[in-house]
Amino acid sequence: MLASAGKWQIPGCPWKPSPAKVRGFFLLAALMLALFSCTRPMVKPAPESPTAREPTIRVLLTSGSEDQLQFNGTYRLAAEEADYLLDASHGQFQVSVHNHRIVLKSPARFFDLVDPQPLTFDPVSPKASFVWNGHSYRGRLILILSNGQFQAINQLPVEAYLLGVVPNEMPSGNPEYREAVRAQAVAARTYALHRLQHPAGEQFDVFSTVQDQVYWGSGGRIPELVQEAVEATRGEVLVAEGQPAAIQYHSTCGGILEPPIQNDSAASAQPDSSEGLFHCSASPLYRWVEKRTVSQLLHNLAAVDGSAAKELPGWQKKGVQVALHVRERSPSGRVALLDVEVDSRHFPQRGYGVRQVLADSLGRPLPSRLFFLLKSQKNPALFYIIGAGWGHGRGMCQWGALGMALNGNGYRNILHFYYPNLTLKKLY
Ligand SMILES: [Zn+2]
Structure with missing residues (x-):
């Protein structure tokens, strides 16, 4: 049915608009659209009733008997007799173990506290950071004595932790990699949240090395693409039976993915390809x-x-x-x-x-x-x-994820391809 100008009418609708009413209607519609756009961006899906709060994670930075520590911004060390405020003006501290206590010494200050042990340093301002052995970290620092050595543990919100993990796992200099970086953010978050339920140590949840996920702190400059990826996927994880799944990922599968470890020995391998294109073929270790x-x-x-x-x-x-x-x-x-x-x-x-x-x-x-x-x-x-390939071949192939992103796939597609049995869920 065609409508001609000035005479259009919805069949069965008695309302016959005058030109003034039509103008008013469009104005009202435009206003409502503008208001709607301001309050609810259309690009983001509504959260799936997140029930939990963002957790914190404890990362073991090092175990040792001598290390260097410096503060940028103000940190508070609470002791029995007083609170101490520490910042860059105190210079670099040498941290060591003496008489079964952790001792801090800089050109400006000396701390040999009986109580409390462990030592806990809390940032006073959100932008404060500390430098531990050359890497810059945000959040709390805990020094715990353990078998004559100390453990340096960084405790911080999971999303801030991811900012220090994702750049080590995925190239983040090219905007065309955006969806792969988002997929990596979800994979790294899933891994971390699963670890919170299955901690790697008594006093910490994850190692900062390849034993878990390489973490060099989030106190330095974070690539824009990583910041955007972590923020855009905030709280999203892959779940199995409602819980963060135990997932794996690797660099390059070489064209064929290894089925996940399971009792079913008849599990078949899946090619890392779509429409005849092998996703990770650009990897330097494809062959x-x-x-x-x-x-x-x-x-x-x-x-x-x-x-x-x-x-x-x-x-x-x-x-x-x-x-x-x-x-x-x-x-x-x-x-x-x-x-x-x-x-x-x-x-x-x-x-x-x-x-x-x-x-x-x-x-x-x-x-x-x-x-x-x-x-x-x-x-x-x-x-x-x-x-062919680099790594165990299980779960997401990182070079494959890059290939899929370059091919126009969104991060949800990428994750579904590599983890077909898991569900993406926003936990907080
Ligand atoms: Zn692959």
Whole structure:
């Protein structure tokens, strides 16, 4: 049905607008639209009735007996006799252990407090930060004495923690990576919240190293894309049965993802591709070739196997026959069992041990277990490893996430692709 100007009418509606009424209607509609836009941005989905508050997380920065500490902005150290306010004017403190107490010494101040131990330093202003061994942190610092050493623990809100994690996990210099950085923020938050329920230590929740997620503090300059990604996904995590899931992620799968660890041994591997395009093919470790000598292999074997270590001098002296046999592969083709045979003795290697026994001369493990072996035709003491990917291949492939983002996918799509059995939920 066509409507002509000045005569339009909704069928069955008795209201016949005059030109003045039409103008008024549009003005009112425009005003309402403007008000609506100001109060409720259309781009953000409504929160799914978040029930929890943002938690804090305790991160172990270091364990040691001597470290350096400096304050930027004002921090409060509460002691039994008084509160001490500390800032940059106190200079750099040397932190050490003396007479079973943690002692702080700078050119300007000396603290040897009997009580309290542990020592807790709280920021007085929200922008205050402290520098611990060259990295800048926000939030609370706790120094705890443990077996003659001290543990330095940074306690801060989870979202602030993520600002110090995400930049180490995903390149954040290119706006085209936006959705991948958002996916990474959700993955890192999920990991952290799961850890809160399964802490890594008695006094802390997570390590600040690759044991958990690499964290270098959020007191320095944070890339804009990371700030935006953490804020845009605030409180969002992947859940299983209502709880933050135990998730994994890795750098590059090499084109084929490893199914999650589960009892179902028949789980099939999923290609990291859509419409014939492999998501992580731009990764520098998508394909690689490594070269190893038999002598290097024997050294590595001695490093991971005590009985091989005892034999090594004898092997080096007399010379040995060495063979490598791939005995088992996982559903994705990753080597699950590698048998190192030395003069008819067998040294089976599984899981990460496979990567360790094929480490390079600097001790760096093989990038992944997705490989096949090739003997050198000219030199019997040399062999090649032709492989793909970097990491275990489980969960999100980070280079794949970048590829999916460049291909126009949103972070929800990316997460759904890599974690199809988990649900995205806003917890706070
Ligand atoms: Zn991949």
